[in-house]
Amino acid sequence: MANDKNQVRQITNMEEDFTQWYTDVCIKAELVDYTSVKGFFVLRPYGYALWENIMGQLDREFKRLGHENVAMPMLIPESLLQKEADHVEGFAPECAWITYGGSEKLEERLCVRPTSETLFCDHWHRVVHSWRDLPKLYNQWCSVLRWEKTTRPFLRHREFYWQEGHTIHASEAEAIEETERMLEVYADICENYLAMPVVRGVKTDKEKFAGAERTYTIECMMHDRKALQSGTSHYFGNGFSKAFDVEFTNKNNEKEYPYQTSWGMSTRIIGGMIMTHGDDRGLVLPPRIAPTQVMVIPIAMHKGGVREKAEELVSALAAAGIRAKADYSENSPGWKYAEYEMKGIPLRIEIGPKDIEKGECVAVRRDSGEKITVSIADAPARIAELLETVQKGLYDKALANLEEHTYTASTALEVSDIMADKGGFVKTMWCGDKECEVEMKNIAGVTSRCLPFKQEKLGDKCAVCGKTAHKMVVWGVAY
Amino acid sequence: MANDKNQVRQITNMEEDFTQWYTDVCIKAELVDYTSVKGFFVLRPYGYALWENIMGQLDREFKRLGHENVAMPMLIPESLLQKEADHVEGFAPECAWITYGGSEKLEERLCVRPTSETLFCDHWHRVVHSWRDLPKLYNQWCSVLRWEKTTRPFLRHREFYWQEGHTIHASEAEAIEETERMLEVYADICENYLAMPVVRGVKTDKEKFAGAERTYTIECMMHDRKALQSGTSHYFGNGFSKAFDVEFTNKNNEKEYPYQTSWGMSTRIIGGMIMTHGDDRGLVLPPRIAPTQVMVIPIAMHKGGVREKAEELVSALAAAGIRAKADYSENSPGWKYAEYEMKGIPLRIEIGPKDIEKGECVAVRRDSGEKITVSIADAPARIAELLETVQKGLYDKALANLEEHTYTASTALEVSDIMADKGGFVKTMWCGDKECEVEMKNIAGVTSRCLPFKQEKLGDKCAVCGKTAHKMVVWGVAY
Numbered sequence: 001m002a003n004d005k006n007q008v009r010q011i012t013n014m015e016e017d018f019t020q021w022y023t024d025v026c027i028k029a030e031l032v033d034y035t036s037v038k039g040f041f042v043l044r045p046y047g048y049a050l051w052e053n054i055m056g057q058l059d060r061e062f063k064r065l066g067h068e069n070v071a072m073p074m075l076i077p078e079s080l081l082q083k084e085a086d087h088v089e090g091f092a093p094e095c096a097w098i099t100y101g102g103s104e105k106l107e108e109r110l111c112v113r114p115t116s117e118t119l120f121c122d123h124w125h126r127v128v129h130s131w132r133d134l135p136k137l138y139n140q141w142c143s144v145l146r147w148e149k150t151t152r153p154f155l156r157h158r159e160f161y162w163q164e165g166h167t168i169h170a171s172e173a174e175a176i177e178e179t180e181r182m183l184e185v186y187a188d189i190c191e192n193y194l195a196m197p198v199v200r201g202v203k204t205d206k207e208k209f210a211g212a213e214r215t216y217t218i219e220c221m222m223h224d225r226k227a228l229q230s231g232t233s234h235y236f237g238n239g240f241s242k243a244f245d246v247e248f249t250n251k252n253n254e255k256e257y258p259y260q261t262s263w264g265m266s267t268r269i270i271g272g273m274i275m276t277h278g279d280d281r282g283l284v285l286p287p288r289i290a291p292t293q294v295m296v297i298p299i300a301m302h303k304g305g306v307r308e309k310a311e312e313l314v315s316a317l318a319a320a321g322i323r324a325k326a327d328y329s330e331n332s333p334g335w336k337y338a339e340y341e342m343k344g345i346p347l348r349i350e351i352g353p354k355d356i357e358k359g360e361c362v363a364v365r366r367d368s369g370e371k372i373t374v375s376i377a378d379a380p381a382r383i384a385e386l387l388e389t390v391q392k393g394l395y396d397k398a399l400a401n402l403e404e405h406t407y408t409a410s411t412a413l414e415v416s417d418i419m420a421d422k423g424g425f426v427k428t429m430w431c432g433d434k435e436c437e438v439e440m441k442n443i444a445g446v447t448s449r450c451l452p453f454k455q456e457k458l459g460d461k462c463a464v465c466g467k468t469a470h471k472m473v474v475w476g477v478a479y
Numbered sequence: 480m481a482n483d484k485n486q487v488r489q490i491t492n493m494e495e496d497f498t499q500w501y502t503d504v505c506i507k508a509e510l511v512d513y514t515s516v517k518g519f520f521v522l523r524p525y526g527y528a529l530w531e532n533i534m535g536q537l538d539r540e541f542k543r544l545g546h547e548n549v550a551m552p553m554l555i556p557e558s559l560l561q562k563e564a565d566h567v568e569g570f571a572p573e574c575a576w577i578t579y580g581g582s583e584k585l586e587e588r589l590c591v592r593p594t595s596e597t598l599f600c601d602h603w604h605r606v607v608h609s610w611r612d613l614p615k616l617y618n619q620w621c622s623v624l625r626w627e628k629t630t631r632p633f634l635r636h637r638e639f640y641w642q643e644g645h646t647i648h649a650s651e652a653e654a655i656e657e658t659e660r661m662l663e664v665y666a667d668i669c670e671n672y673l674a675m676p677v678v679r680g681v682k683t684d685k686e687k688f689a690g691a692e693r694t695y696t697i698e699c700m701m702h703d704r705k706a707l708q709s710g711t712s713h714y715f716g717n718g719f720s721k722a723f724d725v726e727f728t729n730k731n732n733e734k735e736y737p738y739q740t741s742w743g744m745s746t747r748i749i750g751g752m753i754m755t756h757g758d759d760r761g762l763v764l765p766p767r768i769a770p771t772q773v774m775v776i777p778i779a780m781h782k783g784g785v786r787e788k789a790e791e792l793v794s795a796l797a798a799a800g801i802r803a804k805a806d807y808s809e810n811s812p813g814w815k816y817a818e819y820e821m822k823g824i825p826l827r828i829e830i831g832p833k834d835i836e837k838g839e840c841v842a843v844r845r846d847s848g849e850k851i852t853v854s855i856a857d858a859p860a861r862i863a864e865l866l867e868t869v870q871k872g873l874y875d876k877a878l879a880n881l882e883e884h885t886y887t888a889s890t891a892l893e894v895s896d897i898m899a900d901k902g903g904f905v906k907t908m909w910c911g912d913k914e915c916e917v918e919m920k921n922i923a924g925v926t927s928r929c930l931p932f933k934q935e936k937l938g939d940k941c942a943v944c945g946k947t948a949h950k951m952v953v954w955g956v957a958y
Contacts, residue, residue, distance in 0.1 A: 051550075093582065101626035102573050143621075
């Protein structure tokens with residue numbers, strides 16, 4: 001009987017075709033599946049479990065920082081979307097429109113939210129009246145729709161899952177502080193959980209969010225040296241509150257417009273994690289976010305005591321807070337090794353009659369293939385240590401990739417040469433003109449990723465026009 | 480300055496106008512708010528926190544029973560919805576239809592899911608091939624759209640939040656077992672967390688889910704003696720797998736159609752909880768599901784040591800696993816009492832200088848108003864006990880209401896009299912004919928709620944036609 005469960009599943013070689021390798025991993029590690037509608041994907045149990053772990057960590061942080069979860073409607077009346085001019089211009093071209101409710105044509109068409117600023121503003125217009133009502137620190141977990149032309153698993157869905165935080169404050173300073181604080185929450189989950197080093201910075205006006213005064217971003221470098229915008233945090237000033245007539249009475253009994261922020265991280269980050277750590281055997285997951293951290297594979301299971309010992313081991317690991325499972329199926333150990341390598345499980349433990357005799361088992365690192373003999377008695381502590389070693393190893397490797405492929409240049413032609421030769425991030429000075437940004441794209445095929453918080457002085461001339469420049473930009477090719 | 484935070488908010492008297500009382504509670508306890516689109520509501524932080532607690536408990540149970548979370552697309556192509564005839568007939572009239580993606584008219588219109596059986600089947604068609612792939616025990620947390628004419632907070636939204644479980648099995652027996660098991664999960668959360676006694680049973684063919692072979696239900700009685708269908712679990716046989724061409728190869732290498740179930744519980748249950756336990760001072764929450772179980776109110780806070788003692792008390796309660804908060808705002812104690820009564824917080828604790836001198840505080844039960852003096856030293860243990868007492872008290876009171884207003888009758892006219900006089904549930908024998916169900920509705924204004932699992936023999940004649948009857952039905956007026 002043909003059954004893919006009985007075959008080791010092949011994936012395309014990474015160096016041969018990175019795009020196809022990526023798609024193969026998404027499908028064959030059973031993270032997602034295609035559906036009947038272009039650009040819509042099923043998040044299968046393994047993909048959703050990853051997202052649940054990311055959600056869990058973010059949600060704890062949001063709440064620790066005083067945020068509350070809410071649920072806004074999924075639909076936005078066209079007239080509501082149109083209230084803030086830049087915002088509607090940015091989003092209307094990719095909205096999906098509902099025109100019928102049952103058999104009845106709607107008087108006004110409704111779009112499925114591409115993002116929810118307008119809905120939060122509409123609510124705040126109703127409930128914010130006094131300084132006593134501020135700040136409101138809200139978040140929602142939901143999916144949004146953007147009618148993209150080109151779609152790819154995780155990186156660009158027409159429907160994607162995310163959280164969107166929306167906050168409203170009495171003062172500008174407090175709102176800016178919130179915007180920066182939430183970027184740091186994103187940087188933290190990337191660096192400390194997903195093992196993805198980030199470049200923190202501010203977007204140029206050309207690249208900022210539609211309707212924002214300022215957009216903060218974290219940018220990650222993928223294995224193919226392209227950039228992934230991994231989380232953004234927007235400061236709106238009081239533009240939205242003016243557009244939506246949200247006013248409050250301050251402590252001096254004067255009317256004022258409050259200041260707003262929004263910030264989001266999406267399932268896109270899963271694509272980033274795949275492209276940061278994956279290899280030719282499939283997915284590689286950082287232990288802190290892996291749904292299963294350790295897979296125990298009993299060897300020669302028909303022999304007395306093997307299964308029992310494997311069960312004991314799983315219980316001992318679980319008792320130590322390690323997410324461990326065992327595979328007792330009839331598939332061969334070789335098939336199991338390949339399967340759990342494909343699924344990126346950080347450690348597998350092989351345990352057979354000979355190991356048991358010696359009171360040992362063998363841990364195999366997914367990231368390096370290294371085999372480590374571990375005494376069964378010490379397993380919980382040793383395995384916990386090993387998981388941390390793997391976590392750090394993945395981060396260090398990604399950091400080395402980022403550092404090795406971050407260059408400096410003083411002209412656009414140099415940027416072009418670097419991108420043609422090697423790819424990666426290139427730092428240059430920039431005068432601040434949008435025209436130079438456009439010209440850099442024409443010459444070198446790159447867009448500005450951000451103005452990093454950590455500015456360096458690489459001379460004083462714009463790499464494009466040669467005029468005086470005080471800002472350093474990081475350029476790259478983005479997903 | 481006019482600010483509703485400084486006023487005790489009035490609600491309509493329950494006996495005067497139950498419907499208005501209900502809406503007042505929903506709005507004034509800040510559970511929901513209206514939006515710009517009819518039938519769409521904001522779940523505000525307090526309402527969402529309630530839903531998060533319900534989700535948390537259900538999710539733990541689903542996972543304990545082996546279910547995995549997934550995410551299916553939000554949109555269904557019209558042709559996919561049409562594959563199962565009964566199902567499309569039931570749902571198409573209330574679908575919201577997307578006809579444009581950006582500026583482009585879609586070739587086929589897409590509805591926002593009213594429920595996701597068709598999407599799960601479409602996925603299973605792709606991934607289920609062998610008995611080794613079965614069972615699949617899936618659940619998803621999402622919102623769905625149904626274009627209802629009449630809408631009310633929680634009870635009937637055009638967009639509502641729920642979980643929908645979908646499972647697929649190799650055998651009929653296993654699928655039926657699953658259907659029954661999941662109804663029991665719903666009964667458990669109702670009875671043991673929401674303090675809502677339930678009647679478990681099977682829907683008549685007339686009332687079952689569109690496309691199901693059999694629908695199990697739990698029915699609760701509200702304070703106004705109307706019925707609320709609170710959770711349903713459906714057995715589909717293999718009708719859907721035939722319609723969607725989902726086949727598997729069994730252990731004998733033969734092709735077979737697998738058997739399916741689905742089951743759901745929604746934010747509607749919050750409406751049920753309100754209408755079961757609420758009173759003229761507002762919401763009353765069962766402790767096990769209340770976001771805040773205890774609100775500490777410091778009295779004469781300007782006096783030295785009061786705030787400190789309140790903080791210690793909150794910490795001591797939190798350390799004992801009790802969800803406790805304190806309100807240190809400048810509002811008067813009287814305002815705070817009314818506010819947290821409106822919000823249904825199960826216990827408030829008053830603590831002032833005199834209490835502190837005596838090493839005591841005063842706990843006040845939201846459900847009964849009873850005041851209990853508690854030694855501060857013993858507070859964590861005593862308050863934990865008290866919360867359990869309140870939990871049980873709410874259940875017992877709701878059970879008494881259900882039992883007191885459940886009647887038996889032998890003719891439709893008797894049912895009509897009982898409903899006119901008292902309202903509630905009426906049990907009668909029923910021959911099984913749909914015509915008699917319709918006739919009962921015409922005569923007594925009631926619909927069949929279910930054929931309870933606990934059948935009783937109340938004679939042997941149908942209450943409508945007088946023919947031989949072996950089934951007992953519970954009738955009522957439903958939300």
